[in-house]
Amino acid sequence: MNTFGDLDIPAGSFDAVIFDLDGTLVDSMPAHFAAWSMALAQFNVPKDVFPEDVFYSMGGRPTKDIVGELNGEFGLSLDAVDVALAKREAFLNLIDKVEINEDVVNYARSLRGKVPMAIATGSTRVVAEKTLQAVGISDLFDEVVTANDVECGKPAPDIFLEAASRLEVDAKRCLAFEDAPAGIMSAHCAGMEVVTVPAPFHCVK
Secondary structure: OEEEOOEEEOOOOOOEEEEOOEOOOEEOHHHHHHHHHHHHHHOOOOHHHOOHHHHHHOOOOOHHHHHHHHHHHHOOOOOHHHHHHHHHHHHHHOHHHOEEOHHHHHHHHHHOOOOOEEEEOOOOHHHHHHHHHHHOOHHHOOEEEOHHHOOOOOOOOHHHHHHHHHHOOOHHHEEEEEOOHHHHHHHHHOOOEEEEOOOOOOOOO
8 A cells, every 4th residue: 555645545556547526636525515505595495405414425426316316305396407507507606616636636647648547527527627627637637427428327337437448448457536435336336446535624614
């Protein structure tokens, strides 16, 4: 085991490295939670339906899957497309709040040109690309696979398998970086070794 900042990197070589985006490469989860809160408020959903701890437990999952769970759990009839559009608009208005996770991005920079790298994110393509542009790391990665590119989102392995396929490497020869339980399960199910990224510390004001 090697260390890189606060990261524990497995020893040995890998044919490719695949990164989650939100909570892993970038510290964006507070902005995403705020966007969810704003979006649900537009549909008169009480705040206690989707508290912050539940939001974090669902990290990495596509919006449509989360809306489906909220509908089933609370007897709501939210339209997943409408909520997703409202949440996307709210997040894009908060995108200036997003910052890079220094250790993870610096590790990715150290690998540039040495091994292929991809992103496997539960975000939509529009949000993922806007996020990467906002923090200036779009050029680090060979492929970006989003929720728009697979049928089943995390915790299914589809998105990591698709990323490995696009990089033309065996998924079992990939190292994945993830922060959320659904993403960690997704990468493990794809046969990848996983580096668990610690959550960024936020001061409570």
